[in-house]
Amino acid sequence: MRVTRSAAGRRRSRWLVVSSAVVGAMLATPGMAVAATNLPPDQPSIPELKSSGKDCAAGENRPYVRSAPELTAVLRDPEADDQPGAASKVKGEFEAWWQGAGGAEQRLTYTTVVLQQGTSFSWTLPDDIPADTVISWRVRADDGEAVSPWSSDGAGTVCEFVYDKEAPAQPVVSSGDYPDGDAWTDGVGVHGTFHITSPSEDVEFYRYNFLGGPQLTVQASGPDGAADIDYLPRSPGLHGLAVQAFDRAGNGSEPANYQFRVGSGRAPVARWKLADAAGSRTAAAEAGPVARAGAGAAFGGDAPSGTDVASSVRLDGTGHGFVTPDAPVVATDGTFSVGAWVRPAAVDGTRTVVSQDTGRGPAFTLGLRQTDGKPVWSFGFGGTRLTGGAPEAGKWAYVLGRYDARTGKARLYVDGRAVGDEQAATPVAGDGNFQIGRAQGTDGYRDRWQGEIGDVRVYDRVAVQDEIAALAARKAQSLGHWALETAPGGLSAESGGGQPLKLGPGASIFRLDEPCDPLDLDCDPGDWPLADEGHLNLDGVSGYAATEKPVVDTGGSFTVSATVRLADQEPDHPMTALSQGGERGDAFKVRYTPSTYSWELVMSHADEPGAAETVVARIESPDGGQGAGHRIAVVHDDTMNRITLYVDGYAETAGTAEFHDGWTSGGGLQVGRGRTADGWGEYLHGAVDQVRAFSGALTAAEVSALW
Incomplete structure (x- = not known):
């Protein structure tokens, strides 16, 4: 009789195979049981063996490690010998050996604790194993009654590694294009080559970064293990290059720091x-x-x-x-x-x-x-x-x-x-x-x-x-600044002598009747100007202020900004703070929409009732007449076909959208109202201050600097 097993690791029979005559005799005897025969665990699989996480390999492909390695193996014994269908426990037996001084073989062994089969078993070798020496190892599983074949037996292989704990020497950096020192060299927009070498013979790659740039890697090549790095300076000034050499084990050298000076880019040749x-x-x-x-x-x-x-x-x-x-x-x-x-x-x-x-x-x-x-x-x-x-x-x-x-x-x-x-x-x-x-x-x-x-x-x-x-770059040009501190004759002047804002019914300038020191605890004026000495108050029914003619060209790039504070805690209708349009609609408007608790920039695609609109929104709670208000800015960048709504002046609180259909409006700049299907409406109930307008698109930094 002979026990057979599948070479491919298929499900195994755990029971003794006997002749039918013997089975009949056993069954004829009361109380007689069939005896079980233990089968050894599976031979460890080479793909499941690692040396410090690196695949098992030998010869030229053997891994190099920079610390005493942890050898790991997954050991398998799928069924308990006395309980068919149940998982068994095993222990691992490791062996490691190498050629010592004088050629004598040195060997270490290690037996793990008993663990569930199918899990990872490990052995961390001692720190005193020899460096720069090929060390071989193998492993087998032991279920207490039988052992598996060694991982090196039959179609298996011996695993090898080299323990390399010495870091390469510091690399040497040179460049004929950008020499180190105090000399200034052309320059921005001109490629330069940096040559890297190492006194060490086992360098595999170099890791480097130019000052402020990402960490990059270049392989060492050639008999001298050198490498070349290309660099295109994008700004003048003192530049730096840091380089480390790494060997096959991952040991890194001390960094070499190379500094060079880059001049401004060469002037045009024509x-x-x-x-x-x-x-x-x-x-x-x-x-x-x-x-x-x-x-x-x-x-x-x-x-x-x-x-x-x-x-x-x-x-x-x-x-x-x-x-x-x-x-x-x-x-x-x-x-x-x-x-x-x-x-x-x-x-x-x-x-x-x-x-x-x-x-x-x-x-x-x-x-x-x-x-x-x-x-x-x-x-x-x-x-x-x-x-x-x-x-x-x-x-x-x-x-x-x-x-x-x-x-x-x-x-x-x-x-x-x-x-x-x-x-x-x-x-x-x-x-x-x-x-x-x-x-x-x-x-x-x-x-x-x-x-x-x-x-x-x-x-x-x-x-x-x-x-x-x-x-x-096209620097934005100021078209108007309305401080809204006074309005003699119902006209609030533009600071440069341009078009004034004419106050409509329901609009007035708020100012403190008497001076009041903000640090005086007994001073309580009930309200403060949003900025400087006064602001525009609007009643939400008919109040507005407007210029007679257009201020910005809404068909091109423009910027309009203001500080706005809503008077109500729960506004009952949309309210427009800023707008400019034509005969039938607004080219742009900035409004507060209570139903969505948001400020909105609305750009229409044509001067027609019901024209398509592009909307950018930012969620904010109403002010309820309290606080310093919100700093609102709308930017139309016609060169990039983009609109941006800033709330409180920062890029982090901005929303953007693509917009291609700007049109030039013929109406004046409106503060506190906008066009609706029934004519003027969406009157703002609250305060407005520091209205500014520019031709051109301000950058995020320039918008932030307005306040």
């Missing part, structure tokens, strides 16, 4: 402000060659507000509408960046802001084209075309394209922000003439620009994000 006098036939160059202007180029054009651009050149879209230096200005098979302020008069077809000839066509083009029947900004280079944004006739934008030869990728920016993703591009050598307002074709120049172009800049380096944002 720049034309295009602010020349009307009638000029040449464009003066801030850098690079003077450019000649075609007969269809007229200097003295408009400039984008809120920028340092003084004026622009207007191109008529004909064959004579161009400006060119009749020379190349940048090597297009290397890194370059090119940008300009532009205002298209037409957005049909394909229109070029700048390009550079190759003799067969343009090496690159920056301008606009059509995608799916709609105009988009475009940067075409090396067989790659990047598109994004939405050009609008009569609307200024800053566009910039760049190619980074180190990464092999191109990118398009519109109004200081990247549109779409970087894309790989194949560089094209363009040693022909630089062009403003046209692109070279097979039969001459084509794709001509119609509209204004200002301040063209060309760099032979990467223009980094911060400087692109600065080039595209």
Whole structure:
């Protein structure tokens, strides 16, 4: 008779197999039972063996560990021998051995406590095991009556590891591009290489970070275990690089700290402000060659507000509408960046802001084209075309394209922000003439620009994000500030002499009748001005204040703000604090909606009754006539097609939404009322103070600084 088991570990028979004759004889004898035979536990499975959490392996794949390791194994004995179907308990027997001094074998053994089968059994080796020596180990399970095969038997394998407790030496960092020391080196937007080596021979990788940047890893390679790191400085000043070397066991060296100084980015290799006098036939160059202007180029054009651009050149879209230096200005098979302020008069077809000839066509083009029947900004280079944004006739934008030869990728920016993703591009050598307002074709120049172009800049380096944002920045301009402290003749003056706010019935200026020191405990005026010496009180029935004409261009970027305090603890109707609209509706309004306990910014899509609206809301409880009120600001960023409602002036308490359908309203700025289906309504019951208006979109920091 012979007991058989499945080699694949299928469910095993725990009972002795005997002949039918013997079974019959046993059953014929009263009180006679069938004897059980114990089967040994399963051979430990190699994938379930670990050396300090690292997989069992031998030879070149053996793991390295930096502390005396914990050997672990999952041991299995699925059924109790005396209780079929029940789980059994086992103990583990570990063996570890190595070649000691003189070649003599050294061996350690360890037996674990008894545990439930199927769980993890472990042995932490002593700290005095030899370092830098191959140590082998194996394990087997013991159920008290029988033992399993060793994990190394048959198809198994011996597990190995090396105990390495010595950290690598401190690495050495050097750079020919950005040497350490006190010397200032170009610069922002210029790639540099840092070479890392280690005196230690067992370095596997280096972990590094540039000051303020993320922790990164680079593998050591080559016979000297060196590595190179690429770095693109994005700001001038003192920069730092910290590097640690790590071996196969994970031991880390002392960090090497390398400091270097980065100068400001190189100035453009070519720049034309295009602010020349009307009638000029040449464009003066801030850098690079003077450019000649075609007969269809007229200097003295408009400039984008809120920028340092003084004026622009207007191109008529004909064959004579161009400006060119009749020379190349940048090597297009290397890194370059090119940008300009532009205002298209037409957005049909394909229109070029700048390009550079190759003799067969343009090496690159920056301008606009059509995608799916709609105009988009475009940067075409090396067989790659990047598109994004939405050009609008009569609307200024800053566009910039760049190619980074180190990464092999191109990118398009519109109004200081990247549109779409970087894309790989194949560089094209363009040693022909630089062009403003046209692109070279097979039969001459084509794709001509119609509209204004200002301040063209060309760099032979990467223009980094911060400087692109600065080039595209448009500083908001103050249009009005109403302190609402007095209203002689029913008119509250604008601080700069602009349009006053005219007070309607139910509106009045609150001021303290007598001076009252806030630190005087006996002083109780009953109310205080929201700011300075007075504020506007509105009765919630007919009270409002308004300018005669529009203050902000609601079709473009604008900002309007005020401090508002609601008089009621439980308002019974929506109340508008600020609005400006047309004949039938409000282009924007900021109101409090009691049903949702929220301030809302409402932007309508057209001056029509029932027009679609985009709403941004922030939840706040009513004031009940108490406290300093809420600081409310609405920002419409037309360049980014985004609206933002700030409550109490901070980005953390702001809500935003995408908005594309701004329209220019013809009505005056309203304080305390808005349009409804029945005409004027939503009168505010409460106090309003410090109303401000700006052309352009204030940043979150600028909004916070208003109060």
